[in-house]
Amino acid sequence: xxxxxxxxxxxxxxxxxxxxxxxxxxxxxxxxxxxxxxxxxxxxxxxxxxxxxxxxxxxxxxxxxxxxxxxxxxxxxxxxxxxxxxxxxxxxxxxxxxxxxxxxxxxxxxxxxxxxxxxxxxxxxxxxxxxxxxxxxxxxxxxxxxxxxxxxxxxxxxxxxxxxxxxxxxxxxxxxxxxxxxxxxxxxxxxxxxxxx
Numbered sequence: 001x002x003x004x005x006x007x008x009x010x011x012x013x014x015x016x017x018x019x020x021x022x023x024x025x026x027x028x029x030x031x032x033x034x035x036x037x038x039x040x041x042x043x044x045x046x047x048x049x050x051x052x053x054x055x056x057x058x059x060x061x062x063x064x065x066x067x068x069x070x071x072x073x074x075x076x077x078x079x080x081x082x083x084x085x086x087x088x089x090x091x092x093x094x095x096x097x098x099x100x101x102x103x104x105x106x107x108x109x110x111x112x113x114x115x116x117x118x119x120x121x122x123x124x125x126x127x128x129x130x131x132x133x134x135x136x137x138x139x140x141x142x143x144x145x146x147x148x149x150x151x152x153x154x155x156x157x158x159x160x161x162x163x164x165x166x167x168x169x170x171x172x173x174x175x176x177x178x179x180x181x182x183x184x185x186x187x188x189x190x191x192x193x194x195x196x197x
Contacts, residue, residue: 005154011062012096013040014150016118021047023188024116024142024172030090031113035059037073037103038095040153042066048092055087064153074102088113094150097123101132104175108136114176118148121169137181140174145187 021044032055036044039058045067048056063069091112095103100119107115121143123129148170172188
């Protein structure tokens with residue numbers, strides 16, 4: 001195992017499929033001030049820019065070749081003062097599965113107006129997260145109708161071609177201040193503009 005493979009495994013760095021980001025941004029509007037706290041290779045930011053968003057702060061604890069590396073969202077002191085900035089914050093992210101609840105809690109703690117989080121749908125399960133879901137019920141959940149295969153950042157195209165698609169279901173979990181808690185569950189399709197819910 002090489003160094004980058006070991007780190008990618010350890011910190012769960014997986015690349016979000018572009019179509020899944022495209023699909024969520026077709027149905028959810030973000031504020032003009034956007035933070036991706038675990039940007040990896042920058043897929044979320046690049047697709048958001050394709051959708052016309054311009055102010056996107058992309059950071060990561062590690063340097064995967066995009067954004068500002070060596071910035072730890074969970075440990076660094078961030079604060080959003082909407083009165084001063086007059087620009088509400090959206091946190092758009094695909095955090096490591098094992099730390100996803102911590103990333104959402106931190107996004108709430110810094111005052112995010114909207115949180116859009118990509119995770120395996122299994123995140124919605126588990127007795128150990130019962131209290132988290134009670135405290136932070138999402139407003140909306142969008143399950144990917146097609147398998148949204150997320151490949152580890154260190155894998156080559158040749159390795160990916162040999163592996164085939166995943167059997168793992170993924171979803172976007174959305175929290176938005178001022179909206180009643182849901183969850184309203186919908187499905188997102190790879191086909192542009194198709195949503196059922």
